[in-house]
Amino acid sequence: xxxxxxxxxxxxxxxxxxxxxxxxxxxxxxxxxxxxxxxxxxxxxxxxxxxxxxxxxxxxxxxxxxxxxxxxxxxxxxxxxxxxxxxxxxxxxxxxxxxxxxxxxxxxxxxxxxxxxxxxxxxxxxxxxxxxxxxxxxxxxxxxxxxxxxxxxxxxxxxxxxxxxxxxxxxxxxxxxxxxxxxxxxxxxxxxxxxxxxxxxxxxxxxxxxxxxxxxxxxxxxxxxxxxxxxxxxxxxxxxxxxxxxxxxxxxxxxxxxxxxxxxxxxxxxxxxxxxxxxxxx
Numbered sequence: 001x002x003x004x005x006x007x008x009x010x011x012x013x014x015x016x017x018x019x020x021x022x023x024x025x026x027x028x029x030x031x032x033x034x035x036x037x038x039x040x041x042x043x044x045x046x047x048x049x050x051x052x053x054x055x056x057x058x059x060x061x062x063x064x065x066x067x068x069x070x071x072x073x074x075x076x077x078x079x080x081x082x083x084x085x086x087x088x089x090x091x092x093x094x095x096x097x098x099x100x101x102x103x104x105x106x107x108x109x110x111x112x113x114x115x116x117x118x119x120x121x122x123x124x125x126x127x128x129x130x131x132x133x134x135x136x137x138x139x140x141x142x143x144x145x146x147x148x149x150x151x152x153x154x155x156x157x158x159x160x161x162x163x164x165x166x167x168x169x170x171x172x173x174x175x176x177x178x179x180x181x182x183x184x185x186x187x188x189x190x191x192x193x194x195x196x197x198x199x200x201x202x203x204x205x206x207x208x209x210x211x212x213x214x215x216x217x218x219x220x221x222x223x224x225x226x227x228x229x230x231x232x233x234x235x236x237x238x239x240x241x242x243x244x245x246x247x248x249x250x251x252x253x254x255x256x257x258x259x260x261x262x263x264x265x266x267x268x269x270x271x272x273x274x275x276x277x278x279x280x281x282x
Contacts, residue, residue: 029066176219
């Protein structure tokens with residue numbers, strides 16, 4: 001009886017220590033995981049979505065390590081368990097490789113930030129204003145308010161053009177005048193329109209430029225190069241196009257239409273030659 005009691009007490013002590021150590025390991029893993037997650041949430045340089053994702057990933061990774069350590073305390077063969085979990089993870093990764101590629105692309109977009117919410121972007125054949133960006137995809141709205149949901153991998157694997165990133169943009173107006181018109185008079189007319197526009201940027205080497213750029217088939221092309229704020233780009237383009245046309249019409253400068261010369265060849269000589277050949281043969 002005494003031997004049985006001693007054996008039971010010894011086993012109780014051993015298992016008690018194991019249970020106590022397991023509880024302490026789980027508590028430590030939980031505390032450390034929460035502490036790291038909170039630290040990540042306070043990093044302002046990272047996107048909020050990325051902060052939550054990385055913080056949660058590290059937290060549950062630490063809890064997983066703590067759980068495997070606890071199982072090892074009770075004699076569970078963790079090496080085989082890790083192998084099984086690794087094989088299961090590989091199978092799940094292969095089954096969800098498309099989804100995981102979107103997650104990887106989403107992480108890269110959130111870290112490198114080629115665009116922000118509210119920017120107008122173009123990638124591939126898709127254009128729109130970014131409404132939201134997540135780990136799996138981005139939501140966009142076209143200029144005519146059509147909703148687009150695009151997987152992150154489709155964005156990441158294409159060249160991204162961000163029309164809202166730079167605060168200033170340049171735009172060129174190509175204006176053709178007739179060969180019969182005086183180029184200097186046309187430049188003066190265009191310069192009067194440009195000088196009246198207050199939305200143009202005229203500092204830091206970005207003064208407006210008016211130059212003769214090309215002698216085309218039916219017109220002499222004059223380029224008007226200006227700089228403006230990105231927010232004024234489209235309204236300025238529409239307003240100045242209208243103003244250029246009105247000013248040229250007022251000053252009698254012609255904007256020519258494409259012309260084509262058609263040469264008509266009289267077929268009679270050919271018929272007469274054929275008749276003469278017939279007469280000679282007869």
